Amino acid sequence: MLRRKSFNHESCPVARSVDIVGDRWSLLIVRDAFDGLRRFSDFQRSLGVARNILSDRLRKLVDAGILENQAASDGTAYQEYVLTAKGESLFPIVVALRQWGEQHLFVRGERHSELVDKRTGKAIPLMAPHASDGTALPPENAEVRKQW
Numbered sequence: 001m002l003r004r005k006s007f008n009h010e011s012c013p014v015a016r017s018v019d020i021v022g023d024r025w026s027l028l029i030v031r032d033a034f035d036g037l038r039r040f041s042d043f044q045r046s047l048g049v050a051r052n053i054l055s056d057r058l059r060k061l062v063d064a065g066i067l068e069n070q071a072a073s074d075g076t077a078y079q080e081y082v083l084t085a086k087g088e089s090l091f092p093i094v095v096a097l098r099q100w101g102e103q104h105l106f107v108r109g110e111r112h113s114e115l116v117d118k119r120t121g122k123a124i125p126l127m128a129p130h131a132s133d134g135t136a137l138p139p140e141n142a143e144v145r146k147q148w
Contacts, residue, residue, distance in 0.1 A: 011146065020064045021090065025049055025057045030087065031094050033067065038080035066090065096127050 021027055025047065032046050044054055058081055061067040066087035072078040098115055106112050115124050129137040 011148075020060070020066070021093075023057070025053060026061060027094070027097070029054075029057055029061060029081075030066065030083070030090055033081065033083045033087065034091065034094060038082060039072070039078055040081070043081070061087070092127060095124060099124075099126055 021030060028047055029043055032043055037043055037046060040054065040058070043049075043058070044051065047054070049057075058067065062069060062081070064086075065084055067081045068084050069079045070082055072080050095115065102112060116122060117124060129142070131137045131141070
């Protein structure tokens with residue numbers, strides 16, 4: 001079986017991030033964890049992923065400090081997977097992917113889920129980078145500076 005190249009020694013933060021959460025199953029597990037799923041069987045039912053793949057991705061997310069195992073909240077012998085603070089900091093990434101998908105992957109009027117603010121019931125505003133003065137920051141006004 002081919003081993004995929006690891007980017008954990010790259011100087012690019014995007015490459016290192018993709019190394020941890022860049023495959024489809026890992027991001028969908030994180031998405032489901034934000035939706036309140038905690039148990040292996042719930043993740044498997046939601047995703048329809050093979051048990052060995054799910055086990056591997058959950059282990060990697062735990063090893064990376066994105067999820068942690070804890071005893072089941074209902075007192076049973078089951079283990080639950082819970083987002084850590086590091087995992088919760090992925091929320092803007094998941095929201096940005098969701099919003100991009102809403103804009104570009106659905107035809108007008110096509111039904112899809114919607115992320116809303118629980119307090120108001122209103123859709124979450126579109127996320128976008130902003131400059132230090134608060135104005136919108138288009139791609140042409142940003143650059144990567146390599147720090148060697």
